[in-house]
Amino acid sequence: MSGNSPSHSPSDSPFHSSRPSGETPVSFDLSIVLPCYNESDNLHDLISRLDLLISKRPIQIVLVNNGSQDASAEVFAHELGQVQSRSQFKLVHIEHNQGYGNGILTGLRQAEGRLLGWSHADLQFDPKNLIQAYELYLHHEKLNSNQGKFVVKGLRTERREREKPFSSGLDQIASWVMNSTLRDINGQPKIFSRNFYSLFRDTAPLDLSLDTYWMARAAKCGYIFFTIPVYFAERVAGESSWNTTRWSKAKTVGRFLKTIAKIRIESLRW
16 A cells, blocks of 8 residues: 555646547446556557447546556557547546555546446456446346445456465455455455445545545445456556565555554544
8 A cells, every 4th residue: 555644635636637629528327447557558458448348338438647657648649549439538647646546536536427436457357347347236226236325346356376365364454443344455346326436535545545445435334345256367568556576565564554544543433
């Protein structure tokens, strides 16, 4: 987790969003935010695959160039000029990276869909998972499951053996501290209603602890979790911002413990 502590005000990070001029606004049922930090080598495959998936569906993709220092800006401009469903993509530029959570929260403020969500842009999750999660959400919405108080998220399967103890350990710590079952906290994608979004949009942390906060808030507010199985692949390109060395993992654990304690204290007011 990043060292940033939870923030209780919207980010003042400079950003701007873009959409082709002269196009008629489209009504979206779902907006998915994909924060991208130094992912230029993945963007061609990511955008091409998303273009095929959403072209006949009421889905908006909000791509957040989260303060990237590589060639992402140029790649975004080129790739988005080639897609067939350009009106379904929105590009948001953040000048300086202020954290994973800030990138997502900035994208959510620009999202236009009835439903909202986020996922990773590194292609470790298959973009098809977005459609599977969306369809599961609609299924439970039709059933009015738990009176509409539910969210949908990915549950990673076939994970690499070396990563299982680390991830499951963090899940167990968070579950114990929050007195709730929080399973695979960082599993993606995540889809939820605007009603749930209103519960955390102004108080969520700007760093890597956003996923933990999201799950803890949902559990404490009586939401239930429906999951889809997702295969967690090796990175094709790019580099993790935290999972690189033993030292980086140790720092992540320290920040995680500090963050989960703060979330626990804050949860007493929920």
